[in-house]
Amino acid sequence: MNPGEKILSKILSIDQMDEWVAGERAASRRIGFTCGSFDLLHAGHVQYLCAARELCDRLIVAVNSDKSVSRYKSPLRPIVPERERMYVVAGLAAVDAVTLMEEDRPLTLLLRWKPDLYIKGGDYTADALRSGDAVREYGGKIEVIRSGFETSTSKLIERVGALAAHGEPESAAAQNFRGLVLLDRDGTLIRNVPFLHDPAKVEVFPGVIDGLLKVQAAGLRLAIVTNQQGIGLGYYTVQDFIAVNQRLLRELGARGVRISKIYFCPHSLADQCSCRKPATGMITRAMRDFDVTPEQTFLVGDSDDDMRAGADAGCQAITVDAKGFEPAVEQILSLLPAVQ
Numbered sequence: 001m002n003p004g005e006k007i008l009s010k011i012l013s014i015d016q017m018d019e020w021v022a023g024e025r026a027a028s029r030r031i032g033f034t035c036g037s038f039d040l041l042h043a044g045h046v047q048y049l050c051a052a053r054e055l056c057d058r059l060i061v062a063v064n065s066d067k068s069v070s071r072y073k074s075p076l077r078p079i080v081p082e083r084e085r086m087y088v089v090a091g092l093a094a095v096d097a098v099t100l101m102e103e104d105r106p107l108t109l110l111l112r113w114k115p116d117l118y119i120k121g122g123d124y125t126a127d128a129l130r131s132g133d134a135v136r137e138y139g140g141k142i143e144v145i146r147s148g149f150e151t152s153t154s155k156l157i158e159r160v161g162a163l164a165a166h167g168e169p170e171s172a173a174a175q176n177f178r179g180l181v182l183l184d185r186d187g188t189l190i191r192n193v194p195f196l197h198d199p200a201k202v203e204v205f206p207g208v209i210d211g212l213l214k215v216q217a218a219g220l221r222l223a224i225v226t227n228q229q230g231i232g233l234g235y236y237t238v239q240d241f242i243a244v245n246q247r248l249l250r251e252l253g254a255r256g257v258r259i260s261k262i263y264f265c266p267h268s269l270a271d272q273c274s275c276r277k278p279a280t281g282m283i284t285r286a287m288r289d290f291d292v293t294p295e296q297t298f299l300v301g302d303s304d305d306d307m308r309a310g311a312d313a314g315c316q317a318i319t320v321d322a323k324g325f326e327p328a329v330e331q332i333l334s335l336l337p338a339v340q
């Protein structure tokens with residue numbers, strides 16, 4: 001068995017786990033059970049799983065499904081999909097078997113397999129107490145292992161967020177930027193795919209990257225303002241939207257185009273929000289964030305709603321039509337000398 005196969009062989013369905021547990025029990029092995037999302041595996045996780053394994057002969061880890069993590073942590077989580085989270089956990093020598101936990105709490109699985117030990121990492125939560133009664137009732141024991149590390153997935157995410165917010169040190173030219181170009185995404189930068197949520201379908205229009213490079217070189221900064229009512233309507237998630245953007249940013253970034261920020265409106269028309277274009281909410285917020293006047297702000301879009309939003313916010317609204325991106329760039333550059 002190669003190492004990859006060995007790891008995969010530890011990942012079991014609920015039914016396979018029934019059989020596995022029966023086998024281990026028949027061999028009189030002491031079974032430990034723990035669970036969690038293990039979104040970004042860190043030292044605290046590894047330490048607690050190793051300590052957990054010391055307490056038993058075989059350790060089962062139930063990994064929360066993507067849906068359950070979204071439910072009980074945040075709609076923006078998990079960062080890593082369930083298949084990969086299970087694979088990483090199964091890769092640890094301390095872990096003997098891994099399964100997927102669809103429910104938020106482990107009670108059903110605990111009652112199904114009745115492990116000798118229910119092991120919790122970190123603080124003794126109300127959740128552990130609640131399931132704890134059931135465990136004690138069938139004769140199991142609860143063990144809590146406190147982490148010797150200060151780290152947590154949430155702290156890691158916070159750290160990454162802080163790094164991203166600081167951005168790279170900017171050149172003097174970028175600090176003296178002359179204005180802001182707000183770009184619509186769908187139908188302007190990339191081909192319009194209704195309710196786009198598949199990164200593989202991102203298709204940057206010809207001329208966009210060269211055009212953005214010219215605009216950037218002229219001392220303008222770039223941000224995206226995009227209506228994404230598919231989120232509000234439930235056609236795709238914020239995570240799907242971010243995955244699409246990530247693909248777009250990677251393509252632009254590879255050529256040196258830097259998008260400073262992405263503003264999006266997740267609401268549907270029915271929500272009557274103040275951000276969905278043709279409303280001006282996203283545009284005024286961007287102008288505030290970048291500390292630019294409407295005269296210094298260009299809005300580039302492909303729809304009437306874009307043009308109206310731009311005009312209502314007092315910016316220079318520039319349309320991208322069948323002729324492509326290049327004429328819009330020329331128009332911005334021709335207007336630029338007037339911008340102070």
Ligand SMILES: [Mg+2]
Pocket residue numbers: 184185186187188301302303
């Ligand atoms: Mg559009």
